[in-house]
């Protein structure tokens with residue numbers, strides 16, 4: 001079994017969000033980069049668990065990005081995975097990224113493609129569905145559980161106010177969310193092994209650009225909190241009813 | 248040219264609440280562009296479709312096909328693409344809900360149509376077609392220009408008010424050719440009594456300050472009195488005090504209710520990322536220095552075990 005895990009690089013969750021170039025670019029000055037948590041905790045860890053259950057499985061990690069992504073790719077390899085592929089391009093939009101991933105997937109015939117449910121910076125939730133469509137594969141989004149028996153997967157996905165359990169034959173593209181797996185901390189052996197695992201750099205194929213960022217903006221600041229005395233909760237309820245008009 | 252709105256139906260045959268939001272949004276966008284607003288329904292539906300005209304949609308296309316009995320992203324995409332091609336749709340609108348997140352990107356790739364997911368306002372359609380979306384987990388917005396002839400938008404739940412007017416929609420059936428779905432549904436577990444968290448207007452949320460799952464009764468009582476959905480912080484879900492689907496924040500769900508009432512949650516930046524688009528935030532915390540107060544509209548500094556039951560009583564009094 002061949003598994004492809006998509007890894008993207010995002011600012012650390014505590015990074016200050018600011019913009020430069022007339023509010024058209026994210027201000028990366030001083031920003032720490034991490035593996036997108038949805039890719040790491042849910043997609044990557046579940047793939048590693050599947051390989052632990054079936055050591056004949058191989059895991060490829062893929063990232064679309066410049067050389068500055070190598071550090072987080074090595075970090076991902078420390079958690080698991082046999083080798084990594086970096087498509088050497090800064091894509092303009094999700095479709096660009098999906099086009100590159102689909103190209104590699106076509107060449108390698110993966111049985112399973114895992115992605116996080118979204119990146120925490122662009123919040124697009126789009127690459128998985130696009131890859132699935134480009135490859136004409138089934139797509140199960142927001143998966144919270146994934147079990148495999150032979151080539152049949154049983155997957156639980158989130159729906160509004162509940163969940164749905166379904167089965168599908170491999171190959172399939174899965175976007176992963178909370179529940180799939182638990183976060184792991186890489187151990188020393190993993191970190192050492194990651195240093196020598198192959199990280200192939202591949203040049204991109206031509207891709208269409210469907211969208212572009214015109215400008216970023218920040219939400220208006222809050223006016224400040226109105227505190228109500230703990231002995232006077234009726235006053236809070238009155239404010240929520242009469243002033244905020246939410247209840 | 249038209250705006251085609253995906254009307255999402257749940258497994259019981261009812262129109263989802265988020266569909267009313269996208270119908271209102273799509274109809275307004277159509278008026279702005281001077282083109283018809285049309286809807287498409289794929290799943291078996293119990294409700295009266297012409298009545299959806301009151302949200303501003305003029306025509307609803309219905310596709311009846313055995314392959315559409317259950318949601319499958321691949322088959323649904325094929326059906327919507329065929330309807331869009333036959334009807335000459337130029338803008339496709341979805342909710343950014345679980346089904347919209349599966350369909351819109353597939354259609355984007357299939358129709359080579361630029362996608363903006365998580366829109367929070369109507370597009371600017373002057374010289375270009377630019378849509379404002381939420382990015383950095385609610386910490387910023389981006390205006391995204393779609394540069395393709397066909398455009399796709401998914402609208403964030405609870406970010407556009409439903410408007411009801413007069414009107415009846417015409418209905419028409421459309422024939423499509425579809426393969427059998429590759430995904431088979433085994434079962435659907437839905438707590439039909441509960442308000443789905445992503446759609447909820449009021450949310451009561453608990454953090455580690457609740458001390459343990461055995462204490463959730465007081466929050467459940469408050470949620471019940473308010474008719475609110477329940478949410479929680481990440482450590483609460485990680486410790487299995489509450490189910491995963493209640494976890495909100497950067498690595499959980501992102502919500503934008505009218506009221507987010509946070510109890511015993513410190514307000515870490517990763518938590519705020521999932522809830523900062525809420526219209527009104529109320530914080531109950533015993534620590535006056537808790538960072539959540541900086542992001543809140545109203546707050547009570549106090550012991551939640553005393554404050555929450557009193558709040559429940561006060562809400563019950565208000566509601567009579």
Ligand SMILES: Cc1cc2nc3c(=O)[nH]c(=O)nc-3n(C[C@H](O)[C@H](O)[C@H](O)COP(=O)(O)OP(=O)(O)OC[C@H]3O[C@@H](n4cnc5c(N)ncnc54)[C@H](O)[C@@H]3O)c2cc1C
Pocket residue numbers: 013037453454455456457479480481482483494495496497498499510511512513514515516517518521531532533534537549550551552
């Ligand atoms: C990459 C990453 C992603 C993350 N993603 C998320 C996410 O998606 N969602 C999320 O929530 N967190 C997330 N976190 C974790 C986050 O940083 C915080 O650790 C977490 O939100 C804290 O949860 P809490 O507020 O429930 O607990 P605590 O921080 O322990 O806060 C408990 C609060 O309860 C108060 N309290 C205690 N007893 C009482 C009482 N009797 N009455 C009133 N108040 C009381 C305390 O004063 C305190 O403020 C993430 C962290 C990382 C590093």
